[in-house]
Amino acid sequence: MRPMDNPIQFVSWLRSVAPYIHAFRGKTFVVAFPGELVVAGALPVLAHDLSLLHALGIRVVLVHGSRPQVEEQLALRKVESRFHNGLRITDEVALECAKEAAGELRLDIEAAFSQGLPNTPMANAAIRVISGNFVIARPVGIIDGIDHELTGLSRKIAHETIHPILNAGGLVLLSPLGFSPTGEVFNLAMEDVAVAAATALRADKLIFITEIPIITDAAGAEIREVSTHQAGAVLESRTLNADAAYYFEAATRAALSGVPRAHIVPYAVDGSVLLEVFTHDGVGTMISSENLESLREATIEDVGSILHLIEPLEADGTLVKRGRELIEREVDYFSVIEHDGVIFGCAALYPFPAEKMAEMACLTVSPDSQAQGDGERLLKHLEMRARTAGFRKLFVLTTRAAHWFLKRGFVMASIDDLPKDRQNMYNWQRKSMVLIKKL
Numbered sequence: 001m002r003p004m005d006n007p008i009q010f011v012s013w014l015r016s017v018a019p020y021i022h023a024f025r026g027k028t029f030v031v032a033f034p035g036e037l038v039v040a041g042a043l044p045v046l047a048h049d050l051s052l053l054h055a056l057g058i059r060v061v062l063v064h065g066s067r068p069q070v071e072e073q074l075a076l077r078k079v080e081s082r083f084h085n086g087l088r089i090t091d092e093v094a095l096e097c098a099k100e101a102a103g104e105l106r107l108d109i110e111a112a113f114s115q116g117l118p119n120t121p122m123a124n125a126a127i128r129v130i131s132g133n134f135v136i137a138r139p140v141g142i143i144d145g146i147d148h149e150l151t152g153l154s155r156k157i158a159h160e161t162i163h164p165i166l167n168a169g170g171l172v173l174l175s176p177l178g179f180s181p182t183g184e185v186f187n188l189a190m191e192d193v194a195v196a197a198a199t200a201l202r203a204d205k206l207i208f209i210t211e212i213p214i215i216t217d218a219a220g221a222e223i224r225e226v227s228t229h230q231a232g233a234v235l236e237s238r239t240l241n242a243d244a245a246y247y248f249e250a251a252t253r254a255a256l257s258g259v260p261r262a263h264i265v266p267y268a269v270d271g272s273v274l275l276e277v278f279t280h281d282g283v284g285t286m287i288s289s290e291n292l293e294s295l296r297e298a299t300i301e302d303v304g305s306i307l308h309l310i311e312p313l314e315a316d317g318t319l320v321k322r323g324r325e326l327i328e329r330e331v332d333y334f335s336v337i338e339h340d341g342v343i344f345g346c347a348a349l350y351p352f353p354a355e356k357m358a359e360m361a362c363l364t365v366s367p368d369s370q371a372q373g374d375g376e377r378l379l380k381h382l383e384m385r386a387r388t389a390g391f392r393k394l395f396v397l398t399t400r401a402a403h404w405f406l407k408r409g410f411v412m413a414s415i416d417d418l419p420k421d422r423q424n425m426y427n428w429q430r431k432s433m434v435l436i437k438k439l
């Protein structure tokens with residue numbers, strides 16, 4: 001479809017992408033793909049998609065694999081591949097094959113990025129692909145009594161050289177080969193180079209564009225978005241097939257090493273990298289290193305969870321009894337802390353505008369998550385909310401947590417210091433202590 005066939009749709013689509021363009025400009029993406037992608041003839045299209053990312057100001061580092069190309073070279077020489085636990089054992093002949101495969105792939109990739117015919121996605125692109133001895137490697141060594149010979153592991157990535165190249169608008173290409181200070185060449189796994197590069201460059205994303213379809217769990221449900229914690233559980237369950245597990249493990253490793261998001265997308269889906277980056281739901285699996293924990297304002301959907309959290313404390317008298325109806329009515333006063341969809345902390349801010357004061361009430365952190373600073377985070381957040389709303393003082397009424405508040409800048413006060421309306425509501429039976437903090 002041409003844009004002018006449906007201009008309204010085109011414009012609304014382009015606008016919907018704007019937030020992502022703003023968010024990703026200047027960010028570093030490491031994009032890794034297996035040799036199978038080249039065999040499948042998907043390289044020209046990948047070059048189109050990546051040149052678009054590049055044009056939008058994203059700093060792109062490419063990592064290519066070469067397994068089928070190495071196999072082809074070995075077959076030509078009538079040499080059998082040797083593997084141990086999925087890792088190739090590289091002898092002299094296999095290394096020659098790996099070097100030849102990498103050399104050829106590098107030229108093909110450079111050619112793909114040199115496209116620029118008018119009326120194609122790469123017209124005026126003029127992207128320069130830079131590669132070099134950016135990966136320092138060491139030998140894998142002997143595992144289970146088996147010498148892996150010239151198979152290596154990435155030891156260091158020359159990030160201090162790569163950053164200026166990216167800053168100057170170059171696209172950096174890394175092959176699955178590394179060099180040692182002894183002058184040797186080692187054959188590496190593409191996934192290993194990708195994770196090492198993403199980590200060393202402090203990339204914002206690592207994207208594997210793979211030959212495997214979208215990853216599913218034991219029940220057949222698609223795994224779309226997981227935290228590293230959940231990813232660990234998936235790996236432990238050993239339900240993924242070998243290829244999926246390999247990518248999943250590498251992506252998880254990257255996320256655990258601080259890469260905020262690692263994606264696995266299938267190249268069989270046309271434009272998968274663009275869909276993954278520029279649409280909310282994406283088309284692949286995303287492993288997120290971020291603590292999925294968030295502090296946010298409550299909505300009506302949270303009422304059940306808030307009740308669940310505070311009911312035991314209402315029952316033992318720590319908190320005043322409120323009940324569902326009241327919470328439903330006052331839910332806008334609440335902030336909550338959520339982790340992976342579960343609410344485990346809340347607090348409410350009740351305004352007394354006439355006196356420029358606000359009450360913090362109902363501060364609760366679920367018993368199994370206490371003493372990790374979340375109570376304090378909620379307090380800080382409510383202080384910020386109160387300040388933003390123009391309040392000068394924050395007060396609490398508490399029977400059992402006075403010391404917690406004293407330690408956090410509150411001072412003992414009396415009922416007379418409370419706003420008039422609040423004085424009238426004071427429950428003389430509870431005999432709560434009044435503590436006030438100047439904001």
Ligand SMILES: CC(C)(COP(=O)(O)OP(=O)(O)OC[C@H]1O[C@@H](n2cnc3c(N)ncnc32)[C@H](O)[C@@H]1OP(=O)(O)O)[C@@H](O)C(=O)NCCC(=O)NCCS
Binds near residue numbers: 366369396400404
């Ligand atoms: C008070 C409360 C919200 C603190 O939440 P939290 O996430 O554990 O708080 P933090 O991690 O920021 O602070 C933990 C510290 O407070 C201390 N603390 C916890 N409850 C306390 C109390 N009632 N009095 C004094 N200190 C307390 C802990 O011992 C810990 O001290 P440490 O850091 O020296 O080890 C939580 O304990 C709670 O939900 N309590 C029950 C409800 C309640 O009393 N709310 C206040 C009603 S107004």
